[in-house]
Amino acid sequence: MTEISVIGGGSWATALVKILTENKVRVSWYLRRQLQVEAINEEGINPDYLDFVKLDTRYLEASTDLQHVLRQTSTALFVVPSAHFPALCEEIRPEWLRGKSVLTSIKGTVGKENNLPSAYVSQKFAIEEMQQAILAGPCHAEEIAMGKKTYMTICSPNDRLLQLLEPCFSNRYVHVNLDHDICGIEYAAIFKNVIGLVCGMAKGLNYGDNFLAVLVSNAIHELQILLEGLYVPKAQIGRSSYLGDLLVTAYSPHSRNRTFGELIGRGYSVEQTQTLMSMVAEGYAATQGLFQTAKELGLNLPIVNTAYRVLYNHMPVAAEFKLLERNIT
Structure with a gap:
């Protein structure tokens, strides 16, 4: 796997994009604010979050066009606040995610029914659990930005998906544990x-x-x-x-x-x-x-x-x- 779409423009999304681009994974990155997009594409810097981090623009394209970003890759990584996730999903047509793997790193219940993010994705887009994974801590974006030793966990019932995702996030300062307990x-x-x-x-x-x-x-x-x-x-x-x-x-x-x-x-x-x-x-x-x-x-x-x-x-x-x-x- 060499390409991932990242949805979300905050500090945690920025830290994950840092890891991915350092690993030479091509990232198509959706952000809402045009000024963020321009700064990222031109300078490799997110001006709103972790602005001391220089991102490798050779492996990165930022855009405010959600459909374009999702159609660039076979894997979508959602990194947005749980309260904002339902409104974001309303902007996505199911066919934009059809056949894709979906990775979420959303740490809150979603919607009035208090669903887990993975369950919400399953219901909203008819994406089976075998097509999904979650990314969890313990880790803070600030320490990843500084290259401090970090352990994170990727969970999925799909061992093949785990094996594809693990090298995308592992590097000299990030150790990735694999688990099945979504x-x-x-x-x-x-x-x-x-x-x-x-x-x-x-x-x-x-x-x-x-x-x-x-x-x-x-x-x-x-x-x-x-x-x-x-x-x-x-x-x-x-x-x-x-x-x-x-x-x-x-x-x-x-x-x-x-x-x-x-x-x-x-x-x-x-x-x-x-x-x-x-x-x-x-x-x-x-x-x-x-x-x-x-x-x-x-x-x-x-x-x-x-x-x-x-x-x-x-x-x-x-x-x-x-x-x-x-x-x-």
């Missing part, structure tokens, strides 16, 4: 963003490392409850694609979800926080989706409940954490 790892990627928000809230409220360690330990237990409730086959929760992704989001200063939560903990409203941040924190929308999923399954997830009550019921964050203190061990 459902489990997709849910883990969504869940960890909610936990990142709550860890940020704790920091904003001036809780210390002792409390944070207990919070994260309980979060791991909640993830296990969630996966068992979803009847996910025995997930190896200690692996980097589960636990590692949760930990890096909970502790890293690069985590936009942790930053979002910290501002909430310091007393900012959701609207003020969204205005202050230039990037989307997936955990905000993911909180609503996970809360509804847990409710439908009859699961008690105190940390997820706390996030929901603070973000959507507008309950005082300090009071909610006092309640949370009594519901974790």
Whole structure:
């Protein structure tokens, strides 16, 4: 495989394009803003995200024409916020994806039914799971941009697709793990963003490392409850694609979800926080989706409940954490 269409113009998409073009994979890249496209094609720089990264334009063509981008390759990689994914899909005709492999790296539930991104793609475009793969962490775009050692996971039930994708993303600083558990790892990627928000809230409220360690330990237990409730086959929760992704989001200063939560903990409203941040924190929308999923399954997830009550019921964050203190061990 030597060609991939990338849909999305943020920091994570930019980091993945960096990896692909360094590996001499030809990239057809869809971005909405014409100024981004011009800067990328002329200078190899995304002016809005990771603008210190120089991309190899020999293997890259950016465009605002979605149909053109999708028709250039046999594989489409979607890297957009989950809240924006349904509207984007409305712009795509099913025939543009017919016969293609679809790779998603979207870390939130999608639509009113709170679908996984892979399930949404299956329903919307009649693309079988064997034609799909997901790309997961633990990794931050900023560290990939700096060439720091990173481990990521590609999941698909299709071993042939995994073998085709693996060399596209592996390089001297990126190690790629292969897995078959699309459902489990997709849910883990969504869940960890909610936990990142709550860890940020704790920091904003001036809780210390002792409390944070207990919070994260309980979060791991909640993830296990969630996966068992979803009847996910025995997930190896200690692996980097589960636990590692949760930990890096909970502790890293690069985590936009942790930053979002910290501002909430310091007393900012959701609207003020969204205005202050230039990037989307997936955990905000993911909180609503996970809360509804847990409710439908009859699961008690105190940390997820706390996030929901603070973000959507507008309950005082300090009071909610006092309640949370009594519901974790």
